Amino acid sequence: MKLSQRQEEIAKIVKKGQPVTSEAIAEKLGVTRAALRADLAILTMIGILDARPKVGYVYLGEAQNTRVLENISKVLAGEIMSKPVTVSEETTVYDAIVFLFLNDVGTLFIESDGFLVGAVSRKDFLKNAIGGTDIHKVPVGVIMTRMPNIICGNAEDSAYDLAKKIIEHEIDSIPIVEKIENSPKDKVLYKIIGKISKTNITKLFVKLGEGN
Amino acid sequence: MKLSQRQEEIAKIVKKGQPVTSEAIAEKLGVTRAALRADLAILTMIGILDARPKVGYVYLGEAQNTRVLENISKVLAGEIMSKPVTVSEETTVYDAIVFLFLNDVGTLFIESDGFLVGAVSRKDFLKNAIGGTDIHKVPVGVIMTRMPNIICGNAEDSAYDLAKKIIEHEIDSIPIVEKIENSPKDKVLYKIIGKISKTNITKLFVKLGEGN
Numbered sequence: 001m002k003l004s005q006r007q008e009e010i011a012k013i014v015k016k017g018q019p020v021t022s023e024a025i026a027e028k029l030g031v032t033r034a035a036l037r038a039d040l041a042i043l044t045m046i047g048i049l050d051a052r053p054k055v056g057y058v059y060l061g062e063a064q065n066t067r068v069l070e071n072i073s074k075v076l077a078g079e080i081m082s083k084p085v086t087v088s089e090e091t092t093v094y095d096a097i098v099f100l101f102l103n104d105v106g107t108l109f110i111e112s113d114g115f116l117v118g119a120v121s122r123k124d125f126l127k128n129a130i131g132g133t134d135i136h137k138v139p140v141g142v143i144m145t146r147m148p149n150i151i152c153g154n155a156e157d158s159a160y161d162l163a164k165k166i167i168e169h170e171i172d173s174i175p176i177v178e179k180i181e182n183s184p185k186d187k188v189l190y191k192i193i194g195k196i197s198k199t200n201i202t203k204l205f206v207k208l209g210e211g212n
Numbered sequence: 213m214k215l216s217q218r219q220e221e222i223a224k225i226v227k228k229g230q231p232v233t234s235e236a237i238a239e240k241l242g243v244t245r246a247a248l249r250a251d252l253a254i255l256t257m258i259g260i261l262d263a264r265p266k267v268g269y270v271y272l273g274e275a276q277n278t279r280v281l282e283n284i285s286k287v288l289a290g291e292i293m294s295k296p297v298t299v300s301e302e303t304t305v306y307d308a309i310v311f312l313f314l315n316d317v318g319t320l321f322i323e324s325d326g327f328l329v330g331a332v333s334r335k336d337f338l339k340n341a342i343g344g345t346d347i348h349k350v351p352v353g354v355i356m357t358r359m360p361n362i363i364c365g366n367a368e369d370s371a372y373d374l375a376k377k378i379i380e381h382e383i384d385s386i387p388i389v390e391k392i393e394n395s396p397k398d399k400v401l402y403k404i405i406g407k408i409s410k411t412n413i414t415k416l417f418v419k420l421g422e423g424n
Binding site for chain 2: 038044053054072073075079101160163167170198205207
């Protein structure tokens with residue numbers, strides 16, 4: 001792992017004037033404190049800086065072995081994915097919401113004949129529940145986000161890459177799919193075998209620090 | 213970081229019979245494949261094992277410097293928290309939901325006279341929207357989870373500890389608070405200054421691997 005230019009500058013500033021508050025670093029670099037947060041977090045995690053509450057940052061030394069950071073992207077989605085919760089297109093929106101609560105998940109995936117056709121998030125349900133949709137009559141297939149407009153992943157994708165997609169596309173979860181062998185030529189079909197959500201990534205992050 | 217007994221056993225099994233699939237490891241240890249997932253992820257991240265898609269796990273060698281894992285818990289909540297979105301108790305549930313969408317957040321925090329009195333998540337809103345609550349008349353103060361029944365954190369808490377609380381208590385986010393100096397003796401009051409959610413933790417995880 002190579003430090004960015006700004007991270008190098010921050011390390012230099014702290015080395016020279018420690019302890020230094022994040023406000024002071026931000027002022028020196030002419031950026032907002034918010035813009036520095038991620039860089040300070042990285043420098044703390046790789047052991048170059050230490051954050052002392054109410055005192056500021058101190059310099060600890062050159063970067064430690066950052067091999068762990070490099071290995072983060074080796075954890076495969078298939079290793080940490082959860083079971084997906086699915087319903088059929090004909091389910092009413094109301095019944096789908098009840099099913100969402102029973103399973104305590106944030107997103108329902110919609111299947112038809114064994115393949116993934118759509119997804120509905122808690123946010124989509126809330127929008128429809130207050131927006132005048134007759135949730136007792138309208139089937140979930142009408143309000144779902146339809147394939148191929150859903151970002152999918154494979155069990156062999158790295159969990160890290162999917163975490164990145166979740167952040168970039170501002171979504172809650174990604175279905176993990178397998179291509180159906182006999183898909184018609186004009187339309188590739190997928191079977192859903194799992195899902196990766198922010199919860200899976202947060203759990204992985206917690207696991208990372210266990211045993212310390 | 214010390215490996216758990218099971219992690220040691222897994223490493224031994226892979227060293228001996230590599231490449232080994234996770235199914236084969238699970239069978240040898242007499243546990244389910246799901247139960248092994250987190251351990252395999254850890255062993256991969258600290259560089260003892262490598263996961264080869266469709267082949268299995270191979271043994272790479274002794275644990276690398278695991279200093280990064282130890283430093284994970286040094287990132288403070290105050291460094292990565294987001295701005296909280298707040299409304300007053302008198303806001304109707306409907307207006308609160310609209311505000312939730314406008315700000316694209318998962319939880320609204322409720323303030324009264326400048327201090328935190330409650331929280332309402334997207335899940336709470338959905339439950340009320342389909343449950344017969346007159347969302348155009350009922351104020352959000354009636355349906356909110358009330359202090360002190362909300363898990364709070366401080367800016368000086370480690371982000372790691374808050375991630376752990378999010379997973380243990382199955383919540384979406386934690387408000388970051390400061391004690392109000394002149395709190396009455398019988399009731400400590402808090403000001404909300406930020407929040408940490410699964411999104412913040414996922415972003416931190418993504419940041420961790422950047423630059424590789």
